[in-house]
Amino acid sequence: MDFFTNFKEQFYMNFIKDDRYLWLTDGLKNTLIITALAIILGVIIGFIVAIIRSTHEKNGTFKIANWICKVYLTVIRGTPSMIQLLIMNFVILASVSVNPILVGGLSFGINSGAYVAEIVRSGIMSIDQGQMEAGRSLGLNYIQTMKLIIVPQAFKNVLPALVNELIVLIKETSIIGYIGTMDLTKGAMLIQSRTYNAFFPLIAAALIYLAIVMILTFFMGKLERRLRTSER
Amino acid sequence: MSDKNNVLIEVQGLEKAFGDNLVLRGITTDICQGEVVVVIGASGSGKSTFLRSLNLLEKPTGGRILFEGTDITDPKVDINRHRQKIGMVFQQFNLFPHKTVKENIMLAPVTLGLMSKEEAEKKAEELLERVGLPDKADTYPDMLSGGQKQRIAIARALAMNPDVMLFDEPTSALDPEMVGEVLEIMKELAEDGMTMVVVTHEMGFAREVATRVLFVDEGVIKEENEPGEFFEHPQDQRLKDFLSKVL
Numbered sequence: 048m049d050f051f052t053n054f055k056e057q058f059y060m061n062f063i064k065d066d067r068y069l070w071l072t073d074g075l076k077n078t079l080i081i082t083a084l085a086i087i088l089g090v091i092i093g094f095i096v097a098i099i100r101s102t103h104e105k106n107g108t109f110k111i112a113n114w115i116c117k118v119y120l121t122v123i124r125g126t127p128s129m130i131q132l133l134i135m136n137f138v139i140l141a142s143v144s145v146n147p148i149l150v151g152g153l154s155f156g157i158n159s160g161a162y163v164a165e166i167v168r169s170g171i172m173s174i175d176q177g178q179m180e181a182g183r184s185l186g187l188n189y190i191q192t193m194k195l196i197i198v199p200q201a202f203k204n205v206l207p208a209l210v211n212e213l214i215v216l217i218k219e220t221s222i223i224g225y226i227g228t229m230d231l232t233k234g235a236m237l238i239q240s241r242t243y244n245a246f247f248p249l250i251a252a253a254l255i256y257l258a259i260v261m262i263l264t265f266f267m268g269k270l271e272r273r274l275r276t277s278e279r
Numbered sequence: 280m281s282d283k284n285n286v287l288i289e290v291q292g293l294e295k296a297f298g299d300n301l302v303l304r305g306i307t308t309d310i311c312q313g314e315v316v317v318v319i320g321a322s323g324s325g326k327s328t329f330l331r332s333l334n335l336l337e338k339p340t341g342g343r344i345l346f347e348g349t350d351i352t353d354p355k356v357d358i359n360r361h362r363q364k365i366g367m368v369f370q371q372f373n374l375f376p377h378k379t380v381k382e383n384i385m386l387a388p389v390t391l392g393l394m395s396k397e398e399a400e401k402k403a404e405e406l407l408e409r410v411g412l413p414d415k416a417d418t419y420p421d422m423l424s425g426g427q428k429q430r431i432a433i434a435r436a437l438a439m440n441p442d443v444m445l446f447d448e449p450t451s452a453l454d455p456e457m458v459g460e461v462l463e464i465m466k467e468l469a470e471d472g473m474t475m476v477v478v479t480h481e482m483g484f485a486r487e488v489a490t491r492v493l494f495v496d497e498g499v500i501k502e503e504n505e506p507g508e509f510f511e512h513p514q515d516q517r518l519k520d521f522l523s524k525v526l
Contacts, residue, residue: 181373186363
């Protein structure tokens with residue numbers, strides 16, 4: 048059999064027959080939902096932790112909150128995200144029935160928050176002290192100055208690092224299959240288990256991940272350029 | 280020289296220590312309505328720390344500061360409310376780079392609910408006219424020269440309708456050819472009756488515009504006088520040495 052006939056037949060077997068491509072598309076949908084939940088949660092946690100930590104560093108307040116944040120960062124960054132996912136599913140939420148997609152979003156969000164926090168904190172610390180002084184000297188309080196002056200500038204500075212975190216996160220969600228839900232990776236594995244062909248489903252999954260990351264990188268580049276030119 | 284009835288800021292035995300380093304060792308002076316007080320001194324003398332203490336950007340470690348009769352060093356006092364009445368201009372301008380010039384000026388009055396957006400916009404346009412930059416309203420600060428930035432910073436502080444303006448070496452970061460335009464605005468401000476405290480190395484400005492000059496050295500006021508007497512007949516030896524170096 049020549050190569051092309053073989054290719055066509057394998058392609059048919061892996062994707063067309065019994066609508067097997069649906070495993071990939073449904074899986075992709077779950078991957079995107081989990082990632083979206085996780086990044087939203089991660090950014091919220093990250094900003095709160097970053098503001099608490101940098102406020103503490105600057106003027107020594109929030110002692111207890113800062114201590115809690117440090118424990119959170121140490122534990123989350125010191126253990127594999129897969130273990131965190133398994134603990135979330137089989138220990139913390141073992142006795143309640145929660146949709147595994149939500150479990151994944153929660154677990155990955157808490158994980159990502161730790162990394163976002165350190166990214167944002169470095170962004171806040173990079174803003175010149177004079178900006179805070181200017182805001183305060185006008186009569187704005189600490190929170191108003193943070194919200195209107197410091198954080199927007201910090202956010203812009205760390206945007207590339209945040210997108211990088213998003214890219215890492217998308218790929219990280221591929222371990223969600225361990226708690227019994229189907230994402231893009233699991234979908235590819237299910238096809239493989241039916242067709243006994245590894246090449247097509249796995250390469251297809253890889254290409255889809257790659258495409259998502261490339262699209263993100265493209266839009267990020269555009270956004271970054273726009274943010275930069277808005278000040279010129 | 281000071282009529283107690285219109286004292287705006289009363290500084291009593293002000294002290295400030297950074298760790299073991301005592302920078303201000305008891306400064307006492309009154310700043311009255313309409314005065315233009317110029318503070319001079321060598322670097323490290325504590326003159327900037329003194330100025331920054333007046334709106335509590337530096338927290339005094341001793342003494343009291345009464346602003347319009349209220350002791351603002353009292354931790355129970357809402358300092359943000361009083362800072363609204365104390366404008367400050369910094370050496371490094373500290374404009375908000377992510378906001379346009381107009382937004383820089385409007386930010387505080389609108390956020391603090393003192394003006395509606397429309398009122399603030401009108402005020403911003405007036406102020407831009409006043410500092411001679413009406414065409415820069417929609418520009419971002421990074422596009423401006425140092426002198427222009429500082430003029431915008433002055434406009435931003437004025438937008439709050441402050442009772443007093445503090446200037447922390449407003450021309451020290453400027454190229455020489457831009458010093459004049461900033462000093463000119465400050466001079467006009469003084470002529471309009473604004474109460475001002477100015478830390479500067481511009482002796483010409485002190486001589487011409489100040490109503491009183493303070494010489495700060497080793498954390499205390501070594502000498503103070505009206506500018507004519509101050510520059511012509513300095514008494515303190517350290518001041519004589521200082522003036523001989525800078526004049």
